Amino acid sequence: MALLGDAIGANILLMGYAWQAGLIPLQRASIEAAIDLNGVATDFNKRAFALGRLLAASPEKVEAMVQAARGPLPEPPATTLDGLIEKRVADLTAYQDAAYAERFIALVSRVRATGDDRLTEAAARSYYKLLAYKDEYEVGRLYSDGRFRAAYDAQFAGGKPRVMLSPPIFARLDPATGRPKKYSFGPWIFTAFGVLAKLKGLRGTAFDVFGYSAERRSERTAATSFEADVDRLLAGLTPDNAGLAAEIAALPLAVRGFGPVRHAAAEKIAAQAVMLWARWPGEAIRVAA
Numbered sequence: 001m002a003l004l005g006d007a008i009g010a011n012i013l014l015m016g017y018a019w020q021a022g023l024i025p026l027q028r029a030s031i032e033a034a035i036d037l038n039g040v041a042t043d044f045n046k047r048a049f050a051l052g053r054l055l056a057a058s059p060e061k062v063e064a065m066v067q068a069a070r071g072p073l074p075e076p077p078a079t080t081l082d083g084l085i086e087k088r089v090a091d092l093t094a095y096q097d098a099a100y101a102e103r104f105i106a107l108v109s110r111v112r113a114t115g116d117d118r119l120t121e122a123a124a125r126s127y128y129k130l131l132a133y134k135d136e137y138e139v140g141r142l143y144s145d146g147r148f149r150a151a152y153d154a155q156f157a158g159g160k161p162r163v164m165l166s167p168p169i170f171a172r173l174d175p176a177t178g179r180p181k182k183y184s185f186g187p188w189i190f191t192a193f194g195v196l197a198k199l200k201g202l203r204g205t206a207f208d209v210f211g212y213s214a215e216r217r218s219e220r221t222a223a224t225s226f227e228a229d230v231d232r233l234l235a236g237l238t239p240d241n242a243g244l245a246a247e248i249a250a251l252p253l254a255v256r257g258f259g260p261v262r263h264a265a266a267e268k269i270a271a272q273a274v275m276l277w278a279r280w281p282g283e284a285i286r287v288a289a
Contacts, residue, residue, distance in 0.1 A: 009048035016052020081117055081124075088128040095132050095141075096203060104131055107230060111249075114234065116242050122249035123230060130226050130252055133219040136167070136210045137203050140196025160187045168213050179260050222266075226252060236281045248276050 012035075018024050019031065035045045055062045078084040085108060092101040104127060111123045132138070142148065143163070152161050166180040174181040202208045210216055233245045251273050255265045 009044060012045045012048035013052035013055070016049035017056045020053040020056035081121055084121065085124055088124060092128065092131060095138060096200060100131070104128060107227060110234065111230060114237060116246070119242060119246045119249060122246045126249055126252040127223070127226060130219070130223040135203065135216060135219070137196050137200040140193040141200060143190060143193040144197045162186050163189060168215055222252070241281065244276065244279060248273065248280070
């Protein structure tokens with residue numbers, strides 16, 4: 001699949017393997033002539049047949065080709081709390097800048113000072129998710145930093161990629177789904193992505209033209225609200241309620257999706273948050289009032 005781009009080539013590949021192993025009593029020219037005579041995807045089938053032969057003769061070469069086609073392996077997930085925090089600091093620095101990452105460090109450090117690793121991990125994961133919301137600048141950065149192109153080139157031979165986007169500035173609701181309609185953008189959009197990536201410093205400033213939308217304002221508000229929630233948790237934290245604190249701190253992780261999907265998920269989690277906060281010391285009185 002990685003080398004042929006389609007699992008349908010597996011049968012021809014196996015035939016090539018069997019032929020190279022001496023299990024098919026036919027001349028290679030006869031098999032290739034039959035492929036030509038069939039007239040369906042001749043180049044593809046000949047390539048699959050040749051790849052099967054190579055797999056039988058030199059499997060290590062095929063393995064190397066597969067690894068090259070897949071590109072670099074993704075970075076393994078962090079296995080320690082220190083690694084998790086360090087990775088998110090690096091990501092937020094790339095997302096915005098070092099000052100933005102310091103905002104994350106400051107909050108996580110205060111939580112970690114409690115000595116509760118479960119609460120620290122929940123707070124770190126949630127706060128990172130709220131800070132690294134996928135806006136127009138981030139979409140531009142992810143599409144233009146080289147990783148997308150490398151993955152595309154590894155899977156497809158040539159061609160011009162297109163992407164489906166739903167820009168909040170002009171996207172209208174699709175009457176069939178009730179969700180923002182997606183539009184297809186051709187190769188020119190990758191130049192625009194590069195420009196957007198360079199403008200990420202405008203994020204959150206008065207010059208951020210995308211930041212005035214309701215969705216972007218909501219994302220910024222969610223981050224500051226979480227900071228206030230962490231203050232409330234730290235003020236009333238005890239060994240007896242540490243588990244509840246971690247549960248509350250992890251709530252943002254359950255909000256997924258974009259647009260109406262995200263909005264619906266946020267409303268559901270908000271209702272759950274009310275119930276959890278009602279169990280927090282002093283909060284039952286606040287809710288009742």
